[in-house]
Amino acid sequence: MTMDFLRPATWAEALEAKAERPGAVPVQGGTDVMVELNFDVRRPDALLDLNRVAALGEWSAEEDGRLRVGAGVTYARLIAELGDRLPGLAQAARTVGSPQIRNRGTVGGNLGAASPAGDGHPPLLAAGAEIEVESAARGVRMIPAEEFYLGVKRSALEPDELIRAFWTRPAGGPQYFSKVGTRNAMVIAVCSFALALHPAERRAGTGIGSAAPTPRRAVAAEEFLAAELDWDTGRLDPGLPRRFGELAAGAASPIDDVRGTAAYRRHAVAVLARRTLTWAWHDLWAAGPHEGPHDGPRGRVRRPGGPVAPGDPGDPEKPRREAG
């Protein structure tokens, strides 16, 4: 059996090819697709190589204030070029695979694979990103991240559509991504959690990874924060992060597998939710008492070892600082 290898040079050609061959599997970095082919998990009749479509590797600041990040922007570039504006996503990107994988892998690929363990998803959910998809027949469609994931490795993408970019606002407040794994690098998340504070709107966004059939928001937990956080004085009731964690864990529907039990994952989601909230709230008010939350972007970035790295001094409920 043969497999066609399609190599469009432009976005328009890529859309045409996908329309003609809806079974073609798009490949960008190849860090997921090639592994699946090698392990004979699937045998598409065609591969659609998007590496020649230069536009996918670009990002831009759009007129509405949002960033439009091409599906072919690698994790490594995302960290280097957009780490200050998308700190939550950059933190997640640092925990993906090895340096080699980060040099090839993309958020677009993460979206295409739609694995519940994909590290890129929780920050996109927390930030309220939208996914720009396009088909030759029906043109562009914008899909909110929370509507994008439909099931284990299933997304809202139609067979003739390709992912063009994701759109998201530069962080309007502190963002954190935290992940539990069995080792310090090259590890699939046992579970993960992303939090984005949106102080201008006096609300927070969340994303849970690896603890449900799809990445998902913890909606009740977000509503709780919007209602209960003291945006005027910055005072954080000690019981509030705990309750937030419980609500986040309640949003998860994990399974037992070789990486961890369902009960452990629920517990860990609660821990990660509590932590990220405490870190983010601390950052927001770190300058001391003031009139209200900051409006400007927050650029605090965690060190490459990510939240799972040992040896970090600091109070359990205080954020650890980036070295350098």
Place this chain on the structure above:
Amino acid sequence: MKTEARPSVGAALERVEGVEKVTGRARYAYENFPDELAYAVPVQATVARGTVLAADVDAVVRLPGVIAAVWHGNAPRLAPADNAELAVLQSDRVSYRGQYVAVVVAETLQCAREAARLLRIDYDAEPHDVELRADHPEMYRPDRVNAGYPADTELGDPDAALAAAPVLVDATYRTPAEHNNPMEPHATVAVWSGDGLTLHDSTQGVSALRETIAPLFGMPPENVRVISPHVGGGFGSKGAALPPVVLAALAAKHAGRPVKLAVTRQQMFAVTGYRTPTIQRVRLGADTGGRLTAIVHEAFEQSSRLREFAEQTTTPTRVMYAAPDRRTAHRLVRLDVPTPAWMRAPGEAPGMFALESAMDELAVACGIDPVELRIRNEPAAEPESGLPFSSRNLVACLREGARRFGWAGRDPTPAARTRGRMLVGTGVAASTYPVYRRPSRASARCDPDDRFTVRIAAADIGTGARTILTQVAADALRVTPDRVRVEVGDTALPAASLAGGSAGTASWGTAVVRACEALLEELDRRGGDVPAEGLEATADTAEEVGEQPEYARHAFGAQFAEVGVDLDTGEARVLRLLGVFAAGRIVNPVTARSQFVGGMTMGMSMALLEESVMDHEFGDYLNHDLAQYHVPTAMDLPDVQAYWIEEDDPHLNPLGAKGIGEIGIVGTAAAVANAVHHATGVRVRDLPIRLDKLVR
């Protein structure tokens, strides 16, 4: 000729084949491309127990590029084998999921893979049993365990001593199945010519492989040549002959073509052996001062239906501590699983996890420092045999380790220290490994240009064997190592023992020294004149090794670990690992350090990460790749240190060296588990210490 040089043994000679390796010129088994080469891809059973009814080989050989498809229905007949695992494609029985049931040979790897995928096999499946349980009704006592030890031993009346003991530790420990994952998976290129067979194979012992393969194919050993100059790691998994090499030779014979067979990482989880899971009950009786009065260590293990492989799990307990009343025992059950095999320190590694965890529990129970507890139970002679130790410096290792680690003043209270959001703790464990020495031959040759060549069918599996044998030969010849070339890894060389049991340096070193001595004698006799055709001498150490006086010969060591456990998530990380070893003379400090550090890293991996998860429904190991079977990354062990005690032991071999390849892993898992207990107050008795075991 000039015969003066500074001693080379003990110096940090750089790896002699290092440049060859880093420039890619070193040729590994897979990198051989004889003319007319074809590719073999195996087909593995998809049932765990049953019968192969049919294989539609006719349909597959019609595919373009396919040369042959072989199953038991058309396979060349092999002579009966002692090890039924090697009776590849000789019967219709399926004994475990993943067992070879057919092989396809094709012009390209791609063709062979596709044809192997398409080959239809019909099975009559039977219910399987793949679960190790201590109360399994088919548990039995094997006659002997691996390395020839008795299955059970008993001295005095341990049951009465336990009943009378003021302090009792009675605990059950479990270790999971674990799989060797050397960087280079197993690979063979098999070439028949006439009635001779050449195997380019990734093996830990060319001589042993030849001795196993030749009779299977009804040939005298000299008709088989095995070539294996470089091996990308083995850890025991390339020690004994395995089904893949037999399958490659068989496929090449059937196809009438040279055949290459490379085992994939995933296939390794079925066909290249693994460490048996164990269930171990340890009972320690002691007085209130921590002096042991009774030791009982019983192990339950598994093997396959095909072959009895009984790991020597409790044998280190026969060596470690003094106690008048004692018992060790091994029980085995045969399941529908692949045959377990050697994995770095088989027996010692899982066995010492249990014993050294129990010793830590005893230290807690008695309120005695765990270093002091071990010193108090130091025996004067080997506890079970009564033999004197050739040398035993466990106490020195414990003291030196404690000093270097900063053990003094340790507060034994568990769960009492935090650093940031981590609970921090320290732990110690002792380690031991037997000193083996096996007969080997070697030759030493001098050419008129005053260069020396030493030949021995040893194996350098990445340990630096070629380098240290160069040093050993240089000293024996009293020349600088740059004038000595050592050739290994080929049955065309004098036969030698395999790289296993940490016995390479002692076994091969003895043969190399004797061959070099014989050559020097011959040179002396000739007044130092080297004839134009060169001069060669050989040695065979069978007699010397067979006649060595009885001593208890063991290496010892102590590992210290500091761990941090996240208060909330239970993530455990090893912050510091320090080992001190007493292993005779260290021939090369650089390659030795790599062995100790590598062993300790593997022990840390055993403690926290490695676990082959059996899928009870399908009967095979579920997490059969490196994305799911985790080993440590460079980020996981920020601080690992190895030291050694200078040991002058005259009862070993001409080098005074003990083995160092395996002792590093022994004890490390217990040191980490003991540190986790000290950090958290949670005693994890079943490895690995997964994060969900530390969160309640």
